[in-house]
Amino acid sequence: MTDMTQDQKLIAEDGAGGLRLSGALTVWTLPQLPAAAATAPVLELSGLTRLDTAAAWYLAQRSAEGARLDGLDADQRKLLDTVTAATPKPDPQPATGPRWREILDMFGRKVVAALVFLRELAEYLGRFLAALARAIRHPSQFRLTSLVYHCQETGLRAVPIVALMAFLIGVVLAFQGASQLTQFGAQIFVVDLISIAVLRELGILLTAIIVAGRSASALTASIGSMKMHEEIDAMRTLGIDPDMVLVLPRVLALVITLPILGLIADAAGLLGGAIMSWxxxxxxxxxFRYRMIAETDVSHVIVGLSKAPVFALVIGIIGCHAGMKVGKDAESLGAETSRAVVNAIFAVIVIDALFSVFFAEVGL
Known part of the structure; x- marks a missing residue:
């Protein structure tokens, strides 16, 4: 770097009511400004020999703060006006209305988004049913190998975790029921508690929750990765229907395997309850077996297992819908996978509550 010449020096002197600057006021000499320049009410600038845009921007900021700028010649004033006009202005803040209006606006947007989501799920349900009808009319177009593979992935591989979960739930029910009913001398009713709770509600509900967390994420990830790599677009280009290849085998596999997993969960839960009761x-x-057969009606088993196909259909549709919504980046894949799991579990719980109300109304 060359030495600073005379015309690159800045001289600051105290003046009447302010600060007098002379010499060159440029990007190189701005650091030479004294601290008083930031608070001086008046800046006398008639002695300036050079002024660049960086210094003009500084003067524009001081002028916006209320400082008076005196002594600028026509060229310097023109440069200052140009820099001031080019300085970006912050967008005006919109006027905020009452708080209740913001709450209603947010609530309305959430309701509309929920209705749009339900409409999209109904669309995918229709696409699944259309693909199923097409497969029934033209069995040669149905991919049996894909169905068997997804039955293995969603059903067979989930048996250990489902059985263990149901077994532990039966143990917990027996232990908690024993500790409470013993106080009233009604220990034998632990068998009724375990059998009705497992067969009617907990067995299939917890199985559906596990499958929702396990399979909904898998469906979203597998279809979403294909969407990211434009493989689904390639299918459509080749005349292959993605609903027949991707949606139908996955959802149908869930509909077939979830009732079987529910039966396994019921058996494991009853086994755990029987062992803990013993x-x-x-x-x-x-x-335990005699009491369960004598006091537990088969309607409880029917009520529990009748929910399984509906749970499976909802989980599969939500997972496939989320997979098709994935964008071009990995961030959207992770977001849609998390959203699919949350939505599937929430839907399972809501539908189970609706089933409970319905069966109570019809007397089952």
Whole structure:
């Protein structure tokens, strides 16, 4: 760097009521400004020999703060006006209305978004039913190998975690029921508690929640990765229907395997409850079996398993819909996968509540 010449120096002197600047006021000499320049009410600038845009921007900021700029010649004033006009102005803040209006606006947007989401799910349900009808009319177009593969992935591989979960739920129900019913001498009713709770509600509900977390994410990830790599667009270009290849086998596999997983969960839950009742209350397995058969109606099993196909259909549709919504980046894949799991679990719980109300109304 060359040495600073005379015309590149800046001289600052105290003046009457302000600060007098002379010499060159440029990007190189701005650091030489004294601290008083930031608060001086008047800047006398008639002695300036050079002024560049960086210094003009500084003067524009001081002028906006209320400082008076005196002594600028015509060229310097023109440069200052140009820089001032080019300085970006912040967007005016919109006038905020009452708080209740903001709450209503947010609520309305959420309701509209929920209705749009339900409409899209109804569309994918229709596409699944159309693909199923097409497969029935033209069995040669149905991909049996894909169905078997997805039955293995969503059903067979989920058996260990479903059985373990149901077994532990049966143990917990027996233990908690024993500790409460013993106070009233009604230990034998633990069998009724376990059998009705597992067969009617907890067995299939918790199985559906596990499948929702496990399979909804898998469906979204597998279809979403294909969407990211434009493989679905390539299918359409080749005349292959993505609904027949991707949606139908996956959803149908869930509809087939979830009732079977529900039966396994019921058996494991009853086994866990029977073992804990034997250990905690001394109720033998034969007594547990007799009490369960005598006091538990088969309608509880029917009520529980009748929910399974509906749960499976909802989980599959939500997972496939989220996979088709994935964009071109990995961030959207992760966001849609998380959203699919949350929506599937929420939908399962809501539908189970609706089923409970319906069966209570019809007397089952």
């Amino acid at each position: 250990i905690e209350l001394g109720i033998s397995p034969s007594m």
